[in-house]
Amino acid sequence: MVIGLFGFGTVGKGVFDILAQRADMRVKYVLDLRPLPEVTTAKVTRDLEEILSDPEVDTVIELIGGMNPAYQFVKKSLLAGKNVITANKLLLSTHYGELVGLAKEKGVSLRFSAAAGGGIPWLVNLSRAARVSRIASVSGIMNGTTNYVLDSMDVLGKDFDEALGEAQRLGFAEADPSSDIDGLDTRHKTALSANVAFGVAVEDEAVDAFGIRFVKKLDTEYWKEKGYVLKLIGKACRVGEKGEAVAAYVEPTLIPKDTPEGNIHGCDNIISFEGSHIGKTHFIGAGAGRYPTGYAVVQDCVDVAAGLGGLYHESLVPTPLSNCKAAHAYYLRTDFTSDPFFVRLEKTPAGEGWRTTAVSVSEMHDFARRALAHGKEVFFAGFPEF
Amino acid sequence: MVIGLFGFGTVGKGVFDILAQRADMRVKYVLDLRPLPEVTTAKVTRDLEEILSDPEVDTVIELIGGMNPAYQFVKKSLLAGKNVITANKLLLSTHYGELVGLAKEKGVSLRFSAAAGGGIPWLVNLSRAARVSRIASVSGIMNGTTNYVLDSMDVLGKDFDEALGEAQRLGFAEADPSSDIDGLDTRHKTALSANVAFGVAVEDEAVDAFGIRFVKKLDTEYWKEKGYVLKLIGKACRVGEKGEAVAAYVEPTLIPKDTPEGNIHGCDNIISFEGSHIGKTHFIGAGAGRYPTGYAVVQDCVDVAAGLGGLYHESLVPTPLSNCKAAHAYYLRTDFTSDPFFVRLEKTPAGEGWRTTAVSVSEMHDFARRALAHGKEVFFAGFPEF
Incomplete structure (x- = not known):
């Protein structure tokens, strides 16, 4: 699994740390407005398109939080055929039907375990x-x-x-x-x-x-x-x-x-x-x-890698x-x-x-x-x- | 998924009832010493070999309980290349290494969610x-x-x-x-x-x-x-x-x-x-x-159908x-x-x-x-x- 990580705040840093210990997943890009010199094993960029146009990236993790630009970034990622994992409860609870529909249409996984319950599965x-x-x-x-x-x-x-x-x-x-x-x-x-x-x-x-x-x-x-x-x-x-x-x-x-x-x-x-x-x-x-x-975000990654789809019913x-x-x-x-x-x-x-x-x-x-x-x-x- | 169900006691009847409501799984055989006239949608048999030799059966569910004959039946089922789902805590906790090893060797799933925690996942x-x-x-x-x-x-x-x-x-x-x-x-x-x-x-x-x-x-x-x-x-x-x-x-x-x-x-x-x-x-x-x-047994069935393996680590x-x-x-x-x-x-x-x-x-x-x-x-x- 090759990952684009959007956002490097509290949870973003936590995901990065946990993923760094795994051999089966690699963060290739971190999308952030800051330069982040502490990130040495991934490319830090402010350019969403650079990540979405890289065919090696199969999955993006959205941890920017809030409605904008997270909403646009997630939509563009789904449209680009990337699996999306997010902890964004505001975004998901507001645009649930649209985003789930888009994921189904594009045949990708949309998972959001971390959006409710934190570390509780x-x-x-x-x-x-x-x-x-x-x-x-x-x-x-x-x-x-x-x-x-x-x-x-x-x-x-x-x-x-x-x-x-x-x-x-x-x-x-x-x-x-x-x-x-x-x-x-x-x-x-x-x-x-x-x-x-x-x-x-x-x-x-x-x-x-x-x-x-x-x-x-x-x-x-x-x-x-x-x-x-x-x-x-x-x-x-x-x-x-x-x-x-x-x-x-x-x-x-x-x-x-x-x-x-x-x-x-x-x-x-x-x-x-x-x-x-x-x-x-x-x-x-x-x-x-x-x-x-x-941890909940990384569990979603493991499930996507295992070929599991979303958390939603067949039809809404x-x-x-x-x-x-x-x-x-x-x-x-x-x-x-x-x-x-x-x-x-x-x-x-x-x-x-x-x-x-x-x-x-x-x-x-x-x-x-x-x-x-x-x-x-x-x-x-x-x-x-x- | 085509299933051979071993045992028709309290839990066996419960599994049979829950599976009867699903379109994606079918109990083809029930293995029991009794004739079970109430079972009309599956063949009731006392002959293990009849079930194991049927290539249509991909999965067996062992709900006989106790050590014998459950131990022999589970071993034979794994050797015959069937996925095995069981609620048998005595069997599993006693012969864990051997049965897990056999499942890995034959490339089948061995799941036992119901063996601890009952309905708790x-x-x-x-x-x-x-x-x-x-x-x-x-x-x-x-x-x-x-x-x-x-x-x-x-x-x-x-x-x-x-x-x-x-x-x-x-x-x-x-x-x-x-x-x-x-x-x-x-x-x-x-x-x-x-x-x-x-x-x-x-x-x-x-x-x-x-x-x-x-x-x-x-x-x-x-x-x-x-x-x-x-x-x-x-x-x-x-x-x-x-x-x-x-x-x-x-x-x-x-x-x-x-x-x-x-x-x-x-x-x-x-x-x-x-x-x-x-x-x-x-x-x-x-x-x-x-x-x-x-319910826990049927969850194992759904996971086996989804291609998931066992509940165990790569190596013991x-x-x-x-x-x-x-x-x-x-x-x-x-x-x-x-x-x-x-x-x-x-x-x-x-x-x-x-x-x-x-x-x-x-x-x-x-x-x-x-x-x-x-x-x-x-x-x-x-x-x-x-």
Whole structure:
């Protein structure tokens, strides 16, 4: 396998290091705007065409991240007949149908194991399971930053700002942590997981996402006493009478403490699927980091070299999201008590807020968006069915 | 893929059901001593040669279980140039080197995903990880019966006999539960996991195994108060200065409650590996049962059809076990206090027994065997490093 590596940041360097130890794969080019004098065994270039026009290169690895120029580079690479391996969850969850279609049309492999789960072999196992089982649902803690913050609140009794500040000092949260704490990172991973699980191409932005920005210590402390721990969960499941529709959402979730999900610490992730024949299967490990993510990329390389194709179903079924068909109980704390939804909600007092009876996911997320638009306080967390 | 299915018991029926839904695979023969009138889409035969001499059959699935005649049937099938898929942990862990060697010599696939982990994609993921990472250790709860019993003792406060009796009534434990509660089932799975992880062929009987037959409620209650839960763990790891040797053992283990391992309930299993690049990765799910195990067998079929080979390394390195090089602290309860090992043991009182400083695994297991040979009481549990 002869490789063109796009991007030489944290993960790019990790992939380069791991590949350097293998005899069966060679990085011939590194595409980067910087000169990179430390790279001595590959040609560093700023010219995409130089790489794509080299017939010796069969595979490119895209680790630039973000939408542009990664989107154009990946499209051009597929059109040039190269296998593409990428860790880019934003790109894949946004342009899934188009890129998968292009890969099929050109008869090349498009793999993206590292785009969800980091070092956990999540998407590859989900894809394998879907070969034999009908997957009913996927769910889990898919973001290490929010898990670190919520774990500090739970175990050490910290308040949100303090826990986030510490995560930033230790490098577990970015200076602008919005994508993590508002659930956008988890949203991309949930959309991709739904696509691989159900053979669909959901619209990333249609996935309802409510993060942990507004959680307070009084929320986590109240529910800890009752045997729950708060986690940010991404979930996608089949809904409707025959499972013909798909619901997908990201929301804070109150997990019973005596479960595997309730005992995931630090930056670790846990992701699960439930399928026919097998029941629920969980995967736990490092959801991010240079070497875990690099490892997942190299696993994709080995699979492409072994002649395996993509992680997707034979055909993608266009399926709009139906979050109105998924419902469960919620904990809700808000001062937007004049809203008609709140007024008619069946609820009992719980701590500084209320515990509701089963409410549809779309209604609760819509309410929260209205509350925020009105400058009101709102925090909610779902109770999953176990 | 045209298949000869050997055995039509619990798992055999499950495999048959799952395969009946697939267009890409066909069971042409079922080998069984019974006539099986319910099988209408395949020929039921008692004649192995009829199946092996049919050139249309490319793959056999061995689900007879036990050593004989499964061993002879599998050998003959490999010699006849058939791919072999089996769930037989006893057979594989006993004759690993010979059968893997035969498969390589004949250029066929030998896969055994269902032999450890049931519906959990354990061995296949371990094998995949070993392609890119150097595996340092594997460990986990690999037996559902013992987990059911220990979970009942922990959560419901039952004594061992009561918990085991209930498991037998509910069908989670066999009438003769020795293989499960004495750790022999876990020993086979640990040996197989070591082989796949490290590219070795360990001798199954050399794996030290001490089960849960002698545990008492006073043991689990004492340690529960201190934040531990008792689990039967199989573990294999590289030991020695350069990791050149392998330790492998099965023993009751005191797990901190706030971990995934400490929150595995009922008959579920959790198995983990630790490797370079990725840290620790855990897999949780149904470790047994008709459809979970059948599912794993069918996954092997799909992989064989996709042209994948076995789950083993290119070459097997003969590696004797070195359980003298693995050491950790233990909880020990015994009345064999005259034994020289006990006398010189560094220990402090703990409940009805003692907590020791780090002791080698082989010394502790040897002591327990001596105690039992002298008709003495003995129970011990290791403290893992987390």
